[in-house]
Amino acid sequence: xxxxDTDNKAVIRRMWDRPILERWRSHSRLETLTYFGLxxxxxxxxxxxxxxxxxxxxGVEGYGKEPDERERTQVDVHRLLTNLFVAxxxxxxxxxxxxxxxxxxxxxxxxxxxxxxxxxxxxHASHFAYDLVNLDFDGGLGYRxxxxxxxxxxxIKHLFxxxxxxxFVLFLTINVRDTMGPEIExxxxxxxxxxxxxxxxxxxxxxxxxxxxxRAYKLxxxxxxxxxxxxxxxxxxxAAYPPIAxxxxxxxxxxxxxxxxAVSSDKPRANLRGFSPQSEFDLVDLxxxxxxAGQLRCAPQIHPDFDWSGCLDCLEILPEEVKARLLTAxxxxxxx
Amino acid sequence: xxxxxxTSTEVEGFEQLALPLDQLLEEHLGDFVPLPFTEKDLGGNxxxxxxxxxxxxxxxxxxxxxxxxxxxGARQATIKVTGNSIHIFDDGGGMSLDGxxxxxxxxxxxxxxxxxxxxxxxxxxxxxxxxxxxxxTSKHSGDLRPHILLIEFGKIKAILDSEAHKPPREQTPLTxxxxxxTMIGRGKDVMTSELSFTHVEMQGISPDFxxxxxxxxxxxxxxxxxxxxxFADTFPYREQINRQLELEVPGYRAVKVVIQYxxxxxxxxxxxxxxxxxxxxxxHIIAGTGKDARKVAxxxxxxxxxxxxxxxxxxxxxxxxxCANRTERQELERxxxxxxxxYEGFVYKVKGFTVGTRDRLRSTxxxxxxxxxxxxGEIWVLDTRVVPKADRADFExxxxxxLLDSAVLEELSTLEEAVEKYRDTSVANERVxxxxxxxxxxxxxxxNQPKFDPYAALNDLHSIKKDLSRQKSKxxxxxxxxxxxxxxxxxxxxxxxxxxxxxxxxxxxxxxxxGQSGGGEGMDTGAREQNATRNGRLDENGADGARAPxxxxxxxxxxxxxxxxxxxxxxxxxxxxISRVRRLQDVLADAGWAIDGDTGRLLQVLQKSLESVLxxxxxxxxxxxxxEERLNDDFALPDGDEFSAEG
Numbered sequence: 001x002x003x004x005d006t007d008n009k010a011v012i013r014r015m016w017d018r019p020i021l022e023r024w025r026s027h028s029r030l031e032t033l034t035y036f037g038l039x040x041x042x043x044x045x046x047x048x049x050x051x052x053x054x055x056x057x058x059g060v061e062g063y064g065k066e067p068d069e070r071e072r073t074q075v076d077v078h079r080l081l082t083n084l085f086v087a088x089x090x091x092x093x094x095x096x097x098x099x100x101x102x103x104x105x106x107x108x109x110x111x112x113x114x115x116x117x118x119x120x121x122x123x124h125a126s127h128f129a130y131d132l133v134n135l136d137f138d139g140g141l142g143y144r145x146x147x148x149x150x151x152x153x154x155x156i157k158h159l160f161x162x163x164x165x166x167x168f169v170l171f172l173t174i175n176v177r178d179t180m181g182p183e184i185e186x187x188x189x190x191x192x193x194x195x196x197x198x199x200x201x202x203x204x205x206x207x208x209x210x211x212x213x214x215r216a217y218k219l220x221x222x223x224x225x226x227x228x229x230x231x232x233x234x235x236x237x238x239a240a241y242p243p244i245a246x247x248x249x250x251x252x253x254x255x256x257x258x259x260x261x262a263v264s265s266d267k268p269r270a271n272l273r274g275f276s277p278q279s280e281f282d283l284v285d286l287x288x289x290x291x292x293a294g295q296l297r298c299a300p301q302i303h304p305d306f307d308w309s310g311c312l313d314c315l316e317i318l319p320e321e322v323k324a325r326l327l328t329a330x331x332x333x334x335x336x
Numbered sequence: 337x338x339x340x341x342x343t344s345t346e347v348e349g350f351e352q353l354a355l356p357l358d359q360l361l362e363e364h365l366g367d368f369v370p371l372p373f374t375e376k377d378l379g380g381n382x383x384x385x386x387x388x389x390x391x392x393x394x395x396x397x398x399x400x401x402x403x404x405x406x407x408x409g410a411r412q413a414t415i416k417v418t419g420n421s422i423h424i425f426d427d428g429g430g431m432s433l434d435g436x437x438x439x440x441x442x443x444x445x446x447x448x449x450x451x452x453x454x455x456x457x458x459x460x461x462x463x464x465x466x467x468x469x470x471x472x473t474s475k476h477s478g479d480l481r482p483h484i485l486l487i488e489f490g491k492i493k494a495i496l497d498s499e500a501h502k503p504p505r506e507q508t509p510l511t512x513x514x515x516x517x518t519m520i521g522r523g524k525d526v527m528t529s530e531l532s533f534t535h536v537e538m539q540g541i542s543p544d545f546x547x548x549x550x551x552x553x554x555x556x557x558x559x560x561x562x563x564x565x566x567f568a569d570t571f572p573y574r575e576q577i578n579r580q581l582e583l584e585v586p587g588y589r590a591v592k593v594v595i596q597y598x599x600x601x602x603x604x605x606x607x608x609x610x611x612x613x614x615x616x617x618x619x620h621i622i623a624g625t626g627k628d629a630r631k632v633a634x635x636x637x638x639x640x641x642x643x644x645x646x647x648x649x650x651x652x653x654x655x656x657x658x659c660a661n662r663t664e665r666q667e668l669e670r671x672x673x674x675x676x677x678x679y680e681g682f683v684y685k686v687k688g689f690t691v692g693t694r695d696r697l698r699s700t701x702x703x704x705x706x707x708x709x710x711x712x713g714e715i716w717v718l719d720t721r722v723v724p725k726a727d728r729a730d731f732e733x734x735x736x737x738x739l740l741d742s743a744v745l746e747e748l749s750t751l752e753e754a755v756e757k758y759r760d761t762s763v764a765n766e767r768v769x770x771x772x773x774x775x776x777x778x779x780x781x782x783x784n785q786p787k788f789d790p791y792a793a794l795n796d797l798h799s800i801k802k803d804l805s806r807q808k809s810k811x812x813x814x815x816x817x818x819x820x821x822x823x824x825x826x827x828x829x830x831x832x833x834x835x836x837x838x839x840x841x842x843x844x845x846x847x848x849x850x851g852q853s854g855g856g857e858g859m860d861t862g863a864r865e866q867n868a869t870r871n872g873r874l875d876e877n878g879a880d881g882a883r884a885p886x887x888x889x890x891x892x893x894x895x896x897x898x899x900x901x902x903x904x905x906x907x908x909x910x911x912x913x914i915s916r917v918r919r920l921q922d923v924l925a926d927a928g929w930a931i932d933g934d935t936g937r938l939l940q941v942l943q944k945s946l947e948s949v950l951x952x953x954x955x956x957x958x959x960x961x962x963x964e965e966r967l968n969d970d971f972a973l974p975d976g977d978e979f980s981a982e983g
Binding site: 056074075077078079081082083085086090091092093094095096097109111113116117 | 414416418419420421423425469471473482484486523525527531533535537539594596598599602
């Protein structure tokens, strides 16, 4: 269940996510965007983006494993619908019950209802075709079960199968805490081994050295790389925006934004893999942004040899004053 | 033995309730003692009994919640079906904390029966058998936060099921069940003070309910029948009728209902825009006379311009008329016809909710029930002493219901007269037009056709004249004059034709006789006249001096070259003039009878029989005219079988 809205989250949604969506809408020549995600009882995203979202939105709300939990989620569901009705945006909204990971992996929810935008194939094989997927988790990247399997990671990867052939924007928000354990560091070491150059190794060591309270930095490198690979495998081109760390209701969160272009929808259809505009190195070079007290700025720490020039394009969506603030280094100098 | 009733205070030991009843009765032999009703006497199963008993159709619970919305002044209600839940949201006045607390009481309602429909205090539990979980969020204007009521029907049912085989004293009483599984809360969200709404959610709906809700057409029709649904925006009399109803019916407010299904466009529920209706007749229905006179209802009624049942106007719907594909057009027409047929006749409305069915009032149009579906309308009951039954199938019996029924019968009889007159006038007008065209054709044939048959023409003119004379009295004033002019023209033509026959013996020799073997060729005038006398009647309308046609014949000229006609409608001979022959079906249709299925086939057989036997056109027309007259007379079957051997 997503946390209640906070100032920081609202700023991200309005100042960052919304311009991304508007740019995507313009680029894709779509009038409105269909939505699949976790709106939560407050439906803040649906409200903030109501004029650019299609009426066809699918929201997933937890079902609850234990009876007490089910009662709580039932109240949340009711509140979600109440907010939709009051805001007069209930038309076309479909509510699925259960974990969104299960909907992605299984193709339907706890009550065997399928997302309303699908291709009529058998449920296990069906594809979705949403323009925006907003995975606003309250938990971390992955919670491993007894066998070590992280269902959430599997679901994120499987999302690209479900969306195969349909370009979309992915927003992913996760808690910096998870039970992935040393797997994140292993991933970083794996990335480090991609190149033997001194600057690369120094950069990766810097991330590996992040300590207590700095996990956001590690996730900032790991998640975009993971997404890129999963997307390219399903013949998408993946473009990542700089991640944003912020303090949520009760936890430290990190927010990612990706543009996934389905190369398989090109004519003739591509089948092998997608080739993203950003390399593995480009992704690492993205800065980590933070949102504090409702303000977007660059994270207080940055990896060695950081250079804005590689990622100025993605800041074009921001208002000038915000962009200027981001480009101002901690020492007051402005990076161009 | 005294049969004194003792009050509870007089009965020693009563207060304790611990005194065994048996002992108490022994001590008060011959007297009565009060028998208290405690919570233990009310079992949980009464919930199921009430909900299933009062709301036999699962959709009735929707009606109950929407009823509350109407009572709260809602302008729009949204029904959303998503997943395993049904949500009903309305923009009415909402409930305050007190209101929401009271809503769960049994048989107690703060509503005013004078102004509100739901006042029995049971509607909240209507969904008990249909869902596991009822949650209601409501915000009253002036409150900053909404209040939420939660009732766990599923848990209550589970407990009752588990206790089903326990003795009564071990079963959990209703009050305890409801107390344990009804919760109330105040929402955290701060909302604008002016905002008011109610959101009802039924979660975990039963498969039966789910199926009913999933049947979109059935749901749509149910809602239109049972709710104060507004007219379609395109209905030309929408504003006029709504305006009057708002003036005359206290609390009238048409409600827009929107149904939302996942993955589909919204369906806006409205009363259909039935094409080709006349402007409405509206007015009060008054019961009693003099100072006892009282307005008991207000009605509106629209008559069909097209002289038939409302359902048949489906063909005029633009989407139907403009549909190029025949199969699709037929399908579309059937769909609209089915929908419009649901609006034939009249229905009682109480605060916008339907009581009974439209068929209930069909008998008010006796002895011409076939004209009842030419109208669509509503009767809004104003007399609050006339109370609908809980199931809304009828009103509760009583004096005031009887008064209402009598007053409605009287008012609808004037509508029946009106539609009858309209029918007769429009049929008459139409016939005048038809006959006018026929006369023109006869004139043209007379002037231009070398093999013109004067006998056939005289026959036709005779028939036309008879019918015109009959129709003239019923036609509208303009058509009356036209009919009169046509009659004069007929007389003129008849004289000319008679003169022609007298001057052209060769044509007279070739008179036409049907029904005679070998035809009529070569018969002399005298023989013809004898036949005319023997075989049929001469023109009895002697006032204009025109003689009846000498040959009562089919409308064909019989000669050696042409075969004798085998039926009245054979028209193979060149030069024959034929005015349109009406059939039984035409007569019945004009009179407003619906003909389908077996009736239609029976009529076809009868028609063939008539054509075969009555080859004489004049006789045929006479039979049909007689049939039509009798049809338009009071048509009432006496008790018993009119066609029995004894009859």
